Amino acid sequence: MSRLHVELPGLSLKNPIMPASGCFGFGREYSQFFDLSNLGAIMIKATTAEPRFGNPTPRVAETSAGMLNAIGLQNPGLEKVVSEELPWLSQYDVPIIANVAGSLEEDYVKVAQEISKAPNVHALELNISCPNVKTGGIAFGTIPEVAKQLTRRVKEVSEVPVYVKLSPNVTNIVEMAKAVEDGGADGITMINTLVGMRLNLKTGKPILANRTGGLSGPAVKPVAIRMVYEVSQVVNIPIIGMGGIESAEDVIEFFYAGASAVAVGTANFVNPFVCPEIIEQLPVLLNQLGFEHISECTGRSWK
Amino acid sequence: MSRLHVELPGLSLKNPIMPASGCFGFGREYSQFFDLSNLGAIMIKATTAEPRFGNPTPRVAETSAGMLNAIGLQNPGLEKVVSEELPWLSQYDVPIIANVAGSLEEDYVKVAQEISKAPNVHALELNISCPNVKTGGIAFGTIPEVAKQLTRRVKEVSEVPVYVKLSPNVTNIVEMAKAVEDGGADGITMINTLVGMRLNLKTGKPILANRTGGLSGPAVKPVAIRMVYEVSQVVNIPIIGMGGIESAEDVIEFFYAGASAVAVGTANFVNPFVCPEIIEQLPVLLNQLGFEHISECTGRSWK
Amino acid sequence: MIRKEICKIISQKLIAENIYELTVKAEMVHDITEPGQFVHIRVGNGLDPLLRRPISISSYDVTEEQFTMIYRKDGKGTSLLASMAPGMELDILGPLGNGFPINEANIGETALLVGGGIGVPPLYELAKQLTAKGVKVINVLGFQAESAVFYEQEFSELGETYVATADGSYGIKGFVTDVIKDLQFDCVYSCGPTPMLRALEQQYSHKKMFLSLEERMGCGVGACFACVCKKVDDPTGASYKKVCSDGPVFRAGEVII
Amino acid sequence: MIRKEICKIISQKLIAENIYELTVKAEMVHDITEPGQFVHIRVGNGLDPLLRRPISISSYDVTEEQFTMIYRKDGKGTSLLASMAPGMELDILGPLGNGFPINEANIGETALLVGGGIGVPPLYELAKQLTAKGVKVINVLGFQAESAVFYEQEFSELGETYVATADGSYGIKGFVTDVIKDLQFDCVYSCGPTPMLRALEQQYSHKKMFLSLEERMGCGVGACFACVCKKVDDPTGASYKKVCSDGPVFRAGEVII
Numbered sequence A, B: 001m002s003r004l005h006v007e008l009p010g011l012s013l014k015n016p017i018m019p020a021s022g023c024f025g026f027g028r029e030y031s032q033f034f035d036l037s038n039l040g041a042i043m044i045k046a047t048t049a050e051p052r053f054g055n056p057t058p059r060v061a062e063t064s065a066g067m068l069n070a071i072g073l074q075n076p077g078l079e080k081v082v083s084e085e086l087p088w089l090s091q092y093d094v095p096i097i098a099n100v101a102g103s104l105e106e107d108y109v110k111v112a113q114e115i116s117k118a119p120n121v122h123a124l125e126l127n128i129s130c131p132n133v134k135t136g137g138i139a140f141g142t143i144p145e146v147a148k149q150l151t152r153r154v155k156e157v158s159e160v161p162v163y164v165k166l167s168p169n170v171t172n173i174v175e176m177a178k179a180v181e182d183g184g185a186d187g188i189t190m191i192n193t194l195v196g197m198r199l200n201l202k203t204g205k206p207i208l209a210n211r212t213g214g215l216s217g218p219a220v221k222p223v224a225i226r227m228v229y230e231v232s233q234v235v236n237i238p239i240i241g242m243g244g245i246e247s248a249e250d251v252i253e254f255f256y257a258g259a260s261a262v263a264v265g266t267a268n269f270v271n272p273f274v275c276p277e278i279i280e281q282l283p284v285l286l287n288q289l290g291f292e293h294i295s296e297c298t299g300r301s302w303k
Numbered sequence C, D: 001m002i003r004k005e006i007c008k009i010i011s012q013k014l015i016a017e018n019i020y021e022l023t024v025k026a027e028m029v030h031d032i033t034e035p036g037q038f039v040h041i042r043v044g045n046g047l048d049p050l051l052r053r054p055i056s057i058s059s060y061d062v063t064e065e066q067f068t069m070i071y072r073k074d075g076k077g078t079s080l081l082a083s084m085a086p087g088m089e090l091d092i093l094g095p096l097g098n099g100f101p102i103n104e105a106n107i108g109e110t111a112l113l114v115g116g117g118i119g120v121p122p123l124y125e126l127a128k129q130l131t132a133k134g135v136k137v138i139n140v141l142g143f144q145a146e147s148a149v150f151y152e153q154e155f156s157e158l159g160e161t162y163v164a165t166a167d168g169s170y171g172i173k174g175f176v177t178d179v180i181k182d183l184q185f186d187c188v189y190s191c192g193p194t195p196m197l198r199a200l201e202q203q204y205s206h207k208k209m210f211l212s213l214e215e216r217m218g219c220g221v222g223a224c225f226a227c228v229c230k231k232v233d234d235p236t237g238a239s240y241k242k243v244c245s246d247g248p249v250f251r252a253g254e255v256i257i
């Protein structure tokens, strides 16, 4: 279906739809529901140098049209991801975008260097925006100079293009985007979750054991659209947009805002078939709207 | 109903429920629905030195569990507010919190000085956080030093206590809160709206004529709760919390987070009776939860 | 008085492609003062959709305590509304705004009623009341295509009625303005898309004319400043009218459309 | 196989205070492998509530292609669920997880089934299957108060059944553990509040025991890492089990509860 085919640095995508990191594990579970080769790409769960258990439970809470999560980057660690998860995924004809996380610059560099060697990893997604880890992290996602420096270091060692995932929890997202572009990023993915919280009516205490969590789902879509709109006008690298996508209509809205591909997160939990369903609906919607190719939609809001 | 009585700087509130600025006009419309004297207070629409028409329409758009607005501080101007609106409101036994806005420091100072003389204005709410005006404004709400300086200048001239309304569109809300406290603020109101956007599926263009708008309603509640939680632990001045409140349960959640009173915005549009309904339900809910007085709830999430 | 009332759905009918006629039982009919007023409907009890939807009252019956609306199923709210069945309840705020002043047309005069698409419904009650008063009405109704046409019969019973469709699939091909140029009338009442209203205002500036405007709304009662339009003669540029509480019907020339 | 199926509601009954028994028509019954599995229900089609709700299968009938759930009306999702009527449809994902292994109880042995509150339902199908197999069951059911008691009769028909209420308003006053101390059994199956499971695990560590855990869920299928619990013997502290896909039933001693 060439109307949906998209070329991005390192990524030749059948279609611009991919599950967002952390919302699809390493693909095993959803492979029960549909053929993963139908996806444009897969953004796998954040990988850190060492295995991590993450935060205590409860780790999720529902909010109006959204959810909070404080998983805390739980993952089996670099070694296992490279030796087990990625080889398992290689049975599918789908490029993998490896989400790379850490506490120190060194951690990021190490994971990026190793994981980018895996044959089915076609790009990295540098997670400088996870709101759910206590140490480090936060500075990478909020101080432009620090983000730029980290991007540069990772670029030096990565064998595949590097996308940087931006946090919406900043005063000036444009500044952050420009900084990572300066640092050599090949693309931007946005947005990660907004920091939020819910309290238990009976106890008065936070529902999440970690107290705060990351807000995702339809509730955040207007914030994501605004940020993609702002950033896409000032950077020269492509954007993979995300935040609240549930339908083909939402996908087009992100493209209009300036995205060149999108990721679907929370909606997978509501409907495990959401990605293939969107992929099927997109050509129909393109017909209705009078577009030949989905790329024509990119940036229409400001072009 | 003394279980709901709350004392705050300048404000002796029958109950801690008040309509949020911009969501209740100057009270005339809602006076058709209920007796305004039932309210704890009224935060009137932002007042600027000169009359303002605001932004072109469309000015509102719906989002999932929320709405965007880009009214653009439309108001009849200081003179008319002081000569017509405030005197009209004085027929009700309800303290007024005057929301003060402007483009330059001088504007704020002028409005604050004049409006604080009105006999029924018991406090000011310094709006340094309106996302919908092009000139000025933004720096006041995002740079701690600038906010502090403005607070100080306004404090010098105001005849009533000054509350500063914080913007959630910042990396570090705690820093902003501390700055305005340092500047002499008597209280904090939070949060104003998150900057968001929606695009029209057919045209690809923004639905709002102003392109971006401020996101409010239940969608933003988890962000507001998190920010009140963070700020209330580090400042020594009271917080009037807001953002997505719809029910007595939501009010208690804001109190748990650290608020001493709350404001209700968007929910007025959905249900014009929401404020009196919440006021009526609160004592019932306090009984269920086992509290004698609502103030016992303040800060329970971290105390 | 504006009421917030839980109204039971009496009937809901598909009367043209995506066009529904919905009748509810409501005490608020006693407060309707003019044809052309509207109500603000909360569809569902949840947060999705969050805001109310403004819909015009297309006719009402005080004795039966019922009123009828006609709406197009379009986005989220109206789609959900269309799925509701008789017996179910709706939270309705109304009656809202100021409608068409029938006393501006005198007995024996001819009033031209011009409706476009979902602007047609409020004219129906107007046509009924004008006719009852002894004013002759000519109805000109514009639709996109044959499939979208509704209420032709109902209007015909009240006066001369012309139907125009943009694609010519029914009635006269073209716009309502094409039809009107050959007609004689004393005053105009209109509701429909803004370009249509603008064309009428320009072409018949010498006639007494009342236009019903549409604008995205928040509160629907005048408190949020979402629905303002500028007044025509205003040196400062800051004076305005609110479509929800000052309108939706304005005298032509009063506000900039 | 896990299916996502639109299931028609066959019946919905209030069987105790705030406790509902809901039966749906569903082809997925053919995929149920063990008592104690659960389904993940989307309540409504909107965004409110957004996430699915995990509810245990309390009994099922393969020939009729139906299964029954029992749930407590509590928050937003279950309140909306309770308002649904027969004939309406539910989007259900299931069957999910691993249930109680009935082959761990041998013919002629006695199995103790311990349920607390809304942990009682999945034990009902278990009791049926164990009895059918020839295992004797003793059921100990704990509730808050008389008003919350349900299914006593149903369990009694399958074996010796004791009911305890925390406030003593019905049956034995106290906790299930108070009842159990006088009973003889070979193995234990339990579902209920975590403190109850913890007490059982501590007091009967020498018995073969299977416990069904509860945890807030996102995906329900093992992808989001929301519902993990730590494994008991793990030097690194990083190894875990997921309640949704490895559980909800675990052998006592396997994970930290």
Ligand SMILES: Cc1cc2nc3c(=O)[nH]c(=O)nc-3n(C[C@H](O)[C@H](O)[C@H](O)COP(=O)(O)OP(=O)(O)OC[C@H]3O[C@@H](n4cnc5c(N)ncnc54)[C@H](O)[C@@H]3O)c2cc1C
Pocket (backbone or CB within 6 Å): B061, B062, C038, C049, C051, C052, C053, C054, C055, C056, C057, C069, C070, C071, C072, C073, C074, C075, C076, C077, C078, C079, C118, C121, C122, C213, C214, C215, C216, C217, C248
């Ligand atoms: C005074 C007035 C009277 C109206 N009378 C009628 C009528 O009798 N029949 C009828 O079919 N329609 C009428 N409309 C238009 C009707 O309100 C919209 O079609 C409806 O709100 C669309 O809702 P939705 O859920 O289908 O669309 P969505 O796209 O889901 O709506 C999203 C938001 O945009 C607003 N919106 C979308 N389109 C419009 C519009 N054209 N005008 C105003 N707000 C809009 C909605 O109210 C909602 O807040 C009237 C509008 C106004 C202002």
Ligand SMILES: Cc1cc2nc3c(=O)[nH]c(=O)nc-3n(C[C@H](O)[C@H](O)[C@H](O)COP(=O)(O)OP(=O)(O)OC[C@H]3O[C@@H](n4cnc5c(N)ncnc54)[C@H](O)[C@@H]3O)c2cc1C
Pocket (backbone or CB within 6 Å): A061, A062, D038, D049, D051, D052, D053, D054, D055, D056, D057, D069, D070, D071, D072, D073, D074, D075, D076, D077, D078, D079, D118, D121, D122, D213, D214, D215, D216, D217, D248
């Ligand atoms: C495997 C499993 C099986 C279950 N089986 C049953 C059953 O058979 N009968 C029954 O009544 N209940 C059962 N529960 C608990 C049931 O899922 C919750 O009571 C229900 O989700 C609460 O939803 P709500 O809309 O009433 O509450 P809300 O407070 O509106 O829920 C908000 C969010 O919190 C989650 N949540 C709230 N309480 C719980 C809880 N106790 N456990 C897990 N998630 C929760 C909801 O799923 C939702 O995501 C089971 C839970 C699990 C994990």
Ligand SMILES: Cc1cc2nc3c(=O)[nH]c(=O)nc-3n(C[C@H](O)[C@H](O)[C@H](O)COP(=O)(O)O)c2cc1C
Pocket (backbone or CB within 6 Å): A020, A021, A022, A023, A045, A046, A069, A071, A073, A099, A127, A130, A165, A191, A192, A193, A215, A216, A217, A218, A220, A242, A243, A244, A245, A263, A264, A265, A266, A267, D218, D224
């Ligand atoms: C349960 C959960 C886990 C997540 N884990 C990660 C992660 O490991 N790495 C990451 O970069 N983003 C993570 N995210 C963020 C998502 O990738 C995505 O940016 C965000 O959820 C917004 O998209 P959505 O609204 O479609 O969910 C996670 C989100 C959720 C809900």
Ligand SMILES: Cc1cc2nc3c(=O)[nH]c(=O)nc-3n(C[C@H](O)[C@H](O)[C@H](O)COP(=O)(O)O)c2cc1C
Pocket (backbone or CB within 6 Å): B020, B021, B022, B023, B045, B046, B069, B071, B073, B099, B127, B130, B165, B191, B192, B193, B215, B216, B217, B218, B220, B242, B243, B244, B245, B263, B264, B265, B266, B267, C218, C224
């Ligand atoms: C239509 C509209 C107009 C607003 N106008 C103002 C304003 O003039 N001054 C101000 O400080 N805040 C204004 N706000 C923000 C609200 O006072 C409030 O901070 C925000 O809406 C969050 O609360 P809510 O979710 O209950 O609406 C406005 C909000 C809305 C929706």
Ligand code: FES
Pocket (backbone or CB within 6 Å): C216, C217, C218, C219, C220, C221, C222, C223, C224, C225, C226, C227, C228, C242, C243, C244, C245
């Ligand atoms: S809709 Fe709020 S003022 Fe008109």
Ligand code: FES
Pocket (backbone or CB within 6 Å): D216, D217, D218, D219, D220, D221, D222, D223, D224, D225, D226, D227, D228, D242, D243, D244, D245
């Ligand atoms: S609920 Fe997602 S892993 Fe268990």
